[in-house]
Amino acid sequence: MRYSFLSILANGLSGQKGWTPTWRDAAPKPGYDVIIVGGGGHGLATAYYLAKVHGIRNVAVIEKSVIGSGNAGRNTTIIRSNYLLPGNEPFYEWSMKLWEGLEQELNYNAMVSQRGILNLFHSDAQRDAYARRGNAMRLAGVDSKLMDKAGVRAMYPFLNFDNARFPIQGGLLQARAGTARHDAVVWGYARGADRLGVDIVQNCEVTGFLREGDAIVGVETSRGDIRAGKVAVAVAGSSSRVAAMAGLRLPMESHVLQAFVSEGLKPMVDGVITFGAGHFYISQSDKGGLVFGGDIDGYNSYAQRGNLPVIEDVCEGGMALMPRIGRLRLLRHWGGIMDMSMDGSPIIDRTPVPGLYLNAGWCYGGFKATPASGWCFAHLLATGAPHDTAGAFRLDRFRTGHLIDEKGVGAQPNLH
Numbered sequence: 001m002r003y004s005f006l007s008i009l010a011n012g013l014s015g016q017k018g019w020t021p022t023w024r025d026a027a028p029k030p031g032y033d034v035i036i037v038g039g040g041g042h043g044l045a046t047a048y049y050l051a052k053v054h055g056i057r058n059v060a061v062i063e064k065s066v067i068g069s070g071n072a073g074r075n076t077t078i079i080r081s082n083y084l085l086p087g088n089e090p091f092y093e094w095s096m097k098l099w100e101g102l103e104q105e106l107n108y109n110a111m112v113s114q115r116g117i118l119n120l121f122h123s124d125a126q127r128d129a130y131a132r133r134g135n136a137m138r139l140a141g142v143d144s145k146l147m148d149k150a151g152v153r154a155m156y157p158f159l160n161f162d163n164a165r166f167p168i169q170g171g172l173l174q175a176r177a178g179t180a181r182h183d184a185v186v187w188g189y190a191r192g193a194d195r196l197g198v199d200i201v202q203n204c205e206v207t208g209f210l211r212e213g214d215a216i217v218g219v220e221t222s223r224g225d226i227r228a229g230k231v232a233v234a235v236a237g238s239s240s241r242v243a244a245m246a247g248l249r250l251p252m253e254s255h256v257l258q259a260f261v262s263e264g265l266k267p268m269v270d271g272v273i274t275f276g277a278g279h280f281y282i283s284q285s286d287k288g289g290l291v292f293g294g295d296i297d298g299y300n301s302y303a304q305r306g307n308l309p310v311i312e313d314v315c316e317g318g319m320a321l322m323p324r325i326g327r328l329r330l331l332r333h334w335g336g337i338m339d340m341s342m343d344g345s346p347i348i349d350r351t352p353v354p355g356l357y358l359n360a361g362w363c364y365g366g367f368k369a370t371p372a373s374g375w376c377f378a379h380l381l382a383t384g385a386p387h388d389t390a391g392a393f394r395l396d397r398f399r400t401g402h403l404i405d406e407k408g409v410g411a412q413p414n415l416h
């Protein structure tokens with residue numbers, strides 16, 4: 001059904017009995033043109049754009065658990081396109097443009113809120129780096145504004161400007177950035193794909209690949225074998241494990257990232273703020289909880305839970321930035337598995353195995369990429385060629401040396 005003011009009114013007057021399920025819980029068919037492994041945001045967005053833009057509707061999304069139970073439902077919901085490098089910037093800006101029209105496109109309230117992101121700087125060198133990034137963004141046609149201390153103080157007077165070790169000197173603002181409701185993004189894409197005929201198969205784990213010679217021609221799953229013309233893998237933190245089933249060793253490590261939500265408060269942080277002297281970032285949800293996070297746990301893991309040292313580190317960052325949160329109570333925290341690539345940038349590419357395509361390496365920034373990732377992966381699957389904005393996200397760049405090292409820290413996945 002299509003959501004509208006009238007449908008809300010009619011259901012409100014009739015005891016909310018007229019709503020239909022948002023998507024079908026499909027059983028797997030024997031075969032599809034395209035199978036997408038992974039029912040996170042990226043897999044579902046890929047299915048949606050395959051059906052919508054390219055008319056390829058004989059598609060299944062195969063999810064081992066329930067859709068959105070991976071990183072799509074665990075992230076801190078920040079969307080932005082404030083990148084420096086030419087390999088990244090056009091892609092993330094394309095994603096930002098898709099976010100800006102997403103709710104109308106999907107007829108679904110994804111709570112896209114362009115409340116702005118402010119990256120604080122605390123030294124002259126950091127200011128210069130942020131000025132360079134802001135200029136690169138402007139050259140790419142993206143909004144950015146370098147703010148001085150007075151400008152930041154006018155926006156967020158409660159920050160600890162005179163912290164003896166990390167005084168705030170200013171910040172780089174992208175006003176069009178913000179947040180989106182992560183679950184709603186998953187559900188919106190699922191509903192959109194389902195309406196176009198895509199099968200969303202939940203509780204169905206891919207356990208291996210069907211092969212004919214070298215080529216992959218389908219998947220083995222906990223609910224039986226399913227054949228496919230093409231198999232597209234979008235499993236985020238499980239990328240190396242799923243690729244290993246096809247005999248591939250990816251340039252990637254899996255690490256835990258934690259996130260935190262406080263008890264509900266009255267509105268106090270109306271944008272996204274990142275601390276530049278440590279790893280800490282914060283925003284406030286519409287329910288009032290402060291949503292914050294920091295660094296990855298720093299060891300390889302496939303467990304979706306984190307450790308105490310990072311909790312301490314994140315809280316120290318928070319206290320250095322805004323001491324007023326000192327008596328706040330933490331409501332809950334959790335972990336997700338990051339597919340950390342060697343240069344911190346993603347891969348949207350065919351693999352050396354015929355019939356197998358890969359969407360991975362999103363590190364801890366893949367939520368904002370969801371629309372463009374789906375768009376570009378669908379483009380690759382449908383046309384065989386990379387999309388213009390994702391041309392640099394090749395799997396072989398680690399062999400050819402065409403790295404996209406946004407942070408400039410080298411082949412250190414835990415540092416990106």
Ligand SMILES: Cc1cc2nc3c(=O)[nH]c(=O)nc-3n(C[C@H](O)[C@H](O)[C@H](O)COP(=O)(O)OP(=O)(O)OC[C@H]3O[C@@H](n4cnc5c(N)ncnc54)[C@H](O)[C@@H]3O)c2cc1C
Pocket residue numbers: 037038039040041042043062063064065066067068069070071072073074075076077078079204205206207234235236237238242257258259293334335336337338362363364365366367368369
């Ligand atoms: C704590 C945290 C905070 C984050 N904050 C941000 C942020 O603020 N902004 C941002 O841009 N990004 C953020 N991220 C990163 C972002 O969430 C991810 O990069 C992105 O969600 C990954 O894409 P996805 O949604 O498709 O992944 P997922 O939702 O993880 O989807 C992959 C799916 O594949 C399924 N799967 C795995 N193996 C199999 C199998 N064998 N068979 C079938 N299915 C399988 C999983 O169950 C999962 O549902 C954060 C991540 C975490 C954990």
